[in-house]
Amino acid sequence: MLIINYSFSQNDSKIEKLKKRLEQDNISKSEKSKALSALSYNHSNIDSSLFFAEQALAIAREINDANLQADALQEISHVEYRLGNNSKSLDASLRALRIYDSLGLTELKAAIYGQLANNSLTDKDYNSAITYLKNAEHIYTISDKRGNLILTQLNLGEAYRLEGQLDSAAIYFKETLEKNKTKNNNIVQGYSLGNLGMVLRAQESFDVAEWHLVEAIAILEPLGDAYSTSVYLTELGRIYWKTSQWNLAEAKLLSAYHMANEAGLKEQIRDFSRTLTDFYKERQQYDKALDYLEINRIYQDSLVNKASIQQIEQLKANYEIGKRESEISLLNTVTTNQRNQMILLGIGVLFISVLALMLFRGNRAIKKVNERIANQNIIIEKREQEKALLLKELNHRVKNNLQMISSLLSLQSHELSGHPAQEALLAGKHRVEALSLVHRKLYQEGAETKIALKEYIEELVLGLFYGYNVPFKPKLSIDNSSISIDKAIPLALIINEIVVNSLKYAYADIKAPSLEITVKEVAQHQLELDISDNGIGFTEKEGDKKNSFGLKLIHSLIGQLDGHIERLKTNGTHWKIKLGHI
Structure with missing residues (x-):
């Protein structure tokens, strides 16, 4: 697991102060560029953050201030990296590096080297990542005003581990543990112990590896770090599996799987289900092995499986x-x-x-x-x-x-447990996953602009049922036809909104819940959708409500498709949608 040398968080009071400062008439262009870069750094909305950073860069160029240009480029690199635009992030980082280098700002150069290492690791270019981190380490060894040397060395150890240079990785992890005795940073301690445990497990030093992993879990699990904790639990399970401690192995592997499932960590769910499949297969428990193999199949293609094109x-x-x-x-x-x-x-x-x-x-x-x-x-x-x-x-x-954005939303919603914003984040996650499914279909089928409607809607709806742990199956009747990507995306969001609404609110005290979706082509290039459930239905007040975000989104998307939607008066809720020019 890699610790990134920068962080971002939203501070509402600070953001408001920056906005008020920008509204003042006497603000200079130099101060305005600085304020915009600071606003970009502190804003949690990625689109807003990118907009502010680009405005800061434009002003810095206008006044020909190289230092401010580099600061804005550094913020753009961070935002593009969060957006998954690795090529744009890399370009911005390199431009900022050239400016800092010409100005002799060495510690800022080191920060850029850290970002370039992140870009390289995203592309699985471990050698380049190691080179960048070595450059940063050299700078921080001479000057380290912000305490970034230990984080850089921890990242170096992880880069060496991913490259397969286990001895070099172990050296760096041990060094960060030694330095952390004075700093007493729990995150550094947990990651150093856990990653060193992974190295020792790969070197088959099982007893020592077990101790390190147990200590790492004890530190990170109370901090709510489900990602690293679940990975370390799996490593423990592998150790017990290797040493024939079958009950302990099964307990740790299942604990890791359930933790990843609760946190919505799809990559870990895929990997852990594969591990459980192999475990139960070796134990000749073939029914359980088949169950986890099916889970692995569902998640297999929804994650990063191949390096980005350079x-x-x-x-x-x-x-x-x-x-x-x-x-x-x-x-x-x-x-x-x-x-x-x-x-x-x-x-x-x-x-x-x-x-x-x-x-x-x-x-x-x-x-x-x-x-x-x-x-x-x-x-x-x-x-x-x-x-x-x-x-x-x-x-x-x-x-x-x-999918990366979906995972980030899932992680953020987990941290906001009980907060009113958690529901909005989860809704956003499902909308992003609906969009992701369109592009996955295009990639799988090798088509340029068309996807199969039947298979696409079935997978979308079944994925929602699986995600909400719904105990019954939907009734689906969908014509065999194709749909273009610019129509598939709004259609996916419409179905997502209606189905999620039913799964969340329709079935309270319903003994035999059901949901039925029918899609048919009623005329050339025209579709008719019927989505109905036998739930509790809308109250009169709810039925008259027009300003909810979900309904606004549905009506907006229906308008994009030249369509019409109406809610029929039946037991439960029945939506009839007609779409033209499909």
């Missing part, structure tokens, strides 16, 4: 495509000029022998040009295939980035 490769591909297109344009120009020359020469030729000679030469030239064009067509076809692959990978990256 921006340099995208630029290279675009450059090659552009160069080939220029060559084709040049060849077309040459062909046109030669044809015109042949016509003019043919008019001027008085003798048949001269005309025949010119035709012979012209034909030979055209043949060569046609051969070159044929070769270029082959190259163009290859580039088109590359473009299709890039588009497929783009859909994969968008899906992964959306």
Whole structure:
């Protein structure tokens, strides 16, 4: 687990002070740029944070202040990284690094090296990450006003562990434990112990590894760090499994799985369910093994499975495509000029022998040009295939980035347990997952703009039922047809809002709950959706309510699809939706 050398949190009072400062007439452009960068740092809304950082950069460029430009670029890098735009984050970091380097601001350079290491680790470029962290370590060894050296060394140990250099990783983790005796930082202590335990487990030093992992869990679990605690519990389970302590192994593996499930950590749910499958298979408990294998299958494709495409490769591909297109344009120009020359020469030729000679030469030239064009067509076809692959990978990256946002929302909602904002975060999480499913389908099916409607809606609804632990199954009747991505996204959000509302509120005291969804094509490019449940239905007051966010969102999305929605008066709740131009 990597500890990032920067943090962000929202401070409402500080944000209000910064906003009031920006509204003052006597504020200079330099102060305005600083205030905008500070606002970006303190704001928890990612879109707002990016907007403020870009405004700070624009003003800094206007007044030609290099230091303020670098500060704004550093904030942009952090926000783009949180958004999952690793290429943009990397570009902003490198530009900030060049400025800090020219100004001799060494500790700020070290902070940028830490961000560049995060970018490299996201791309699984561990060697580059180690190089960046080594540069930061060198700077912090000389000057460390903010106490970042120990965090940098902890990150170095983790980078070495991921690279497979276990001895080097162990050295750094032991060094951070030694330094933390004076700092007494619980987070550093927990991560150092846990990561060292993972190294020792990989080196099969089971007794020592067990002690480190137990200590790490004891520190981090009370802090609510479900991610690291569940990982360390799994490592403990592997140790007990390896040493044939079957009951202990099963208890730790199940504890890790349930913790990840409660926290909504989908990547861990996938990995832990695979581990439990293998465990029960070895114990010849095949019914349990099959249960966890099914869970693993559900979560397998919803997470980051492949490294992002490097921006340099995208630029290279675009450059090659552009160069080939220029060559084709040049060849077309040459062909046109030669044809015109042949016509003019043919008019001027008085003798048949001269005309025949010119035709012979012209034909030979055209043949060569046609051969070159044929070769270029082959190259163009290859580039088109590359473009299709890039588009497929783009859909994969968008899906992964959306899933990352969903995981972040899930983690944040876990920390806001009991807070009124928790429900809003969970609702946002489900909406993001609905969007992620669209891009996953595009990636799986290799299609550019179409996805299968039946399979997509079934997976969306079943995923919601699974996520809310609903004990019954929905009744689905969906036509076999395809839908474009720009229609699939609003349709996904509409179904998500209605189904989630039913699962949350409809079935109180309902003994035999049911939910039925019917989707059929009633005319060319027109769909009719019926979503009904046998729940408690809407009260008269609720039925007249028009200003809830969910209803506003549904009506807005229906408008985008040129559709119409009405609620029929039946037992329970019955929505009938008609959509045009699908």
